[in-house]
Amino acid sequence: MTLGKMNASAQRILRRYTICDWCLGRQFAMQGYGLTNKDRGVALKTLLLMTATEVYHQKIKRGTTLIRRLAEKGQFEPARAFLEKEGITDTPHSQDCEICQGVTNRFHKAARAVIKSLEQWEAHSILIGTKISPTIIEAEEQLRSEFQITTGEPIKAELNREIGKLVTTNLGLTTNFENPDIVALIQIPDFHVELDVHSLFIYGRYKKLIRGIPQTRWPCRECGGRGCQRCKDTGKMYPESVEELIAPSVIELTQGSDVKFHGAGREDIDALMLGNGRPFVIEVLRPRIRSVNLDDLIMQINESTKGKIVVGNIRFANKEVVKRLKGSATSSKKVYKAIVHVETPIPQETLLALENLTMPLMIEQRTPQRVLHRRADRVRKKRVHTIGIVPLNAQNFELTISCQGGLYVKEFISGDEGRTKPSLAELLGTPAVCQQLDVIDVEIAEDTLPW
Ligand SMILES: [Zn+2]
Numbered sequence: 001m002t003l004g005k006m007n008a009s010a011q012r013i014l015r016r017y018t019i020c021d022w023c024l025g026r027q028f029a030m031q032g033y034g035l036t037n038k039d040r041g042v043a044l045k046t047l048l049l050m051t052a053t054e055v056y057h058q059k060i061k062r063g064t065t066l067i068r069r070l071a072e073k074g075q076f077e078p079a080r081a082f083l084e085k086e087g088i089t090d091t092p093h094s095q096d097c098e099i100c101q102g103v104t105n106r107f108h109k110a111a112r113a114v115i116k117s118l119e120q121w122e123a124h125s126i127l128i129g130t131k132i133s134p135t136i137i138e139a140e141e142q143l144r145s146e147f148q149i150t151t152g153e154p155i156k157a158e159l160n161r162e163i164g165k166l167v168t169t170n171l172g173l174t175t176n177f178e179n180p181d182i183v184a185l186i187q188i189p190d191f192h193v194e195l196d197v198h199s200l201f202i203y204g205r206y207k208k209l210i211r212g213i214p215q216t217r218w219p220c221r222e223c224g225g226r227g228c229q230r231c232k233d234t235g236k237m238y239p240e241s242v243e244e245l246i247a248p249s250v251i252e253l254t255q256g257s258d259v260k261f262h263g264a265g266r267e268d269i270d271a272l273m274l275g276n277g278r279p280f281v282i283e284v285l286r287p288r289i290r291s292v293n294l295d296d297l298i299m300q301i302n303e304s305t306k307g308k309i310v311v312g313n314i315r316f317a318n319k320e321v322v323k324r325l326k327g328s329a330t331s332s333k334k335v336y337k338a339i340v341h342v343e344t345p346i347p348q349e350t351l352l353a354l355e356n357l358t359m360p361l362m363i364e365q366r367t368p369q370r371v372l373h374r375r376a377d378r379v380r381k382k383r384v385h386t387i388g389i390v391p392l393n394a395q396n397f398e399l400t401i402s403c404q405g406g407l408y409v410k411e412f413i414s415g416d417e418g419r420t421k422p423s424l425a426e427l428l429g430t431p432a433v434c435q436q437l438d439v440i441d442v443e444i445a446e447d448t449l450p451w
């Protein structure tokens with residue numbers, strides 16, 4: 001755009017609107033770089049004043065009209081100073097800008113409102129958003145179409161940026177567009193602030209050292225959680241869970257409002273979780289404190305659970321890690337140890353022959369009857385990688401099995417009335433049941449997780 005065109009365009013806008021430096025400059029936001037829109041607005045008004053004083057010295061009346069317009073509709077103090085120097089003191093005082101309603105004069109006030117709302121919330125990164133009144137948006141659209149402005153930027157972009165700069169500088173925060181700790185949404189023009197506090201994610205591994213604890217809180221099947229005779233008004237099937245054993249310490253140290261537990265799969269309620277433990281992420285909702293000392297957290301959890309569970313490998317994580325843990329449930333390798341009971345005594349050679357089957361063994365497993373109430377009835381194909389046998393007596397042996405995540409091991413042993421094929425019962429030619437089951441390893445490549 002030529003200087004003449006830009007000047008003429010600014011001149012026409014000022015004839016029609018009372019407009020502040022920011023709002024005038026914003027119509028030319030694509031011109032130049034490293035400037036604020038206020039810089040642009042002041043530059044244009046300065047040029048217009050320089051041209052108008054030239055006119056004034058040739059044709060006083062015409063020049064006065066132009067300079068008065070700059071002083072009044074342009075809110076431009078140098079224009080007012082020029083008129084006063086010439087003895088013209090009756091220029092009316094400027095109204096609020098007709099586009100932004102004076103919001104750009106109050107950036108500091110907006111920033112203070114955000115800063116106040118952030119008291120009591122720890123954040124390292126933030127994103128400022130604005131919800132702008134339709135009157136302001138429409139005023140700007142009207143101006144753009146009236147003067148066919150194609151070089152502007154949306155007022156929203158300017159407000160987000162300018163208020164954001166003040167807040168981040170003041171509080172020493174960084175701006176994060178992808179994944180900020182907190183999004184502050186300011187209503188324009190009344191500066192009411194709403195905070196969207198993002199969750200804090202903490203990764204770890206848990207071992208479960210006693211049987212009979214589910215992984216997560218399990219609402220009572222009878223009453224759905226409202227409380228009834230069956231659950232003794234607790235609303236739960238089991239008095240405690242891995243989630244509920246970990247949660248209180250996490251909530252205490254982060255001052256969060258609640259937690260969500262995300263496990264990399266889950267073991268049966270009656271199975272122990274041993275070895276390195278099972279990976280999990282605990283998501284803290286609306287945490288007030290983020291820079292938790294993780295050593296303190298581990299210590300507090302492990303002391304409070306009295307040996308029922310033990311956590312370790314704790315570190316900070318993010319939403320992506322949760323996604324990967326969920327996705328890893330069937331791809332990761334799991335190792336189990338089971339005590340198997342067979343109906344008819346089996347010769348040792350027959351038992352030990354199981355170790356020499358061609359691996360991997362492909363298993364077709366239809367959804368077990370015991371989980372049909374919560375999982376779709378379909379056939380899943382799973383791999384068994386290795387089988388280890390330690391005979392205990394004529395009818396019992398210890399089975400160590402390494403397999404693909406998602407294989408139901410109890411049913412691989414029993415056959416689940418023909419729903420799992422092949423099964424140990426089928427391979428041995430006698431009914432077999434799993435008497436005890438423990439998870440001894442959940443393999444996840446931690447160093448490939450998106451930390
Ligand atoms: Zn304005």
Ligand SMILES: [Zn+2]
Binds near residue numbers: 230
């Ligand atoms: Zn109940």
